Amino acid sequence: MSAEPHGQRIVAAARGWIGTPYRHQGSRKGVGCDCLGLVRGVWTEITGSVTQDPGAYAPDWAERAGAERLLLAARLHCGDPVGLSEVMAGDIVLFRWRDGVSAKHAGILSGPDHFIHAYEPVGVIESALVPSWWRRIAAVHRIPQTS
Template identity: 80%
Template sequence: MEDGRGQRIVAAARGWIGTPYRHQGVRKGVGCDCRGLVRGVWAEVTGRQAQDPGAYAPDWAERSGCDRLLIAARDHCGDAISPADAMPGDIVLFRWRAGVSAKHAGILSGPDHFIHAYEAAGVIESALIPSWRRRIAAVHRIPRGPENAEPKTTT
């Protein structure tokens, strides 16, 4: 990303490291899940709140029959970019296996690392090892200006 923007996003995400894992949480230092981490960093870097996903169960992706995380990322950020073009500061979405909805999100912090909220550990920076890379469902870039920060309405 131009002008050090990606590094500013990574710095914001690193500010969440150590935040405990809390399902549906979105408060730095208090608790968040992976969606809450991305929403919190989004708010810090865009100055706007991302659309509230509403209440969701821990198994929401398995039960929904809809790829809600991918839809939300597209609505907020536009079309996905190629993982080969991913840069620090980009949002990365994961699916646990083929044929199921994407269920996990993080923020790339380098070519081989990402920051995410993980149930067993809270917000951490992890290596993007082959087992994580195989599970990448999409990569999205956080839009630049406020004119792009408002999510589109989905029906």
């Protein structure tokens, strides 16, 4: 996993969110965010544009919805997923808790074996990407470079 300048900028932006408390549906650095709010906030910092508003969502939305809303939104904003052999620091990683349920958690890769995510109840942290996380990866997407 290389750390290209674009990916380094994304990781630096994501690390700036570390310590932000966990707040369901939040997206404000230092105030509160959930995993989606973290990714949306970093996206805005890096691209200068705001992603679509996901609207209200319950904590158990993925278990009830059946639709791959997170994967569809990632594809809309980032294009096709990146293969696991091509991941780089700065990539968005999406997780599903178990087979048969929609992808529900998101983070940003900070290195070959770490990622930054908003995790209830501790807030935004950098965690080891241990095997139990790797096997839950549903997709990896790359934030496009802007000119």
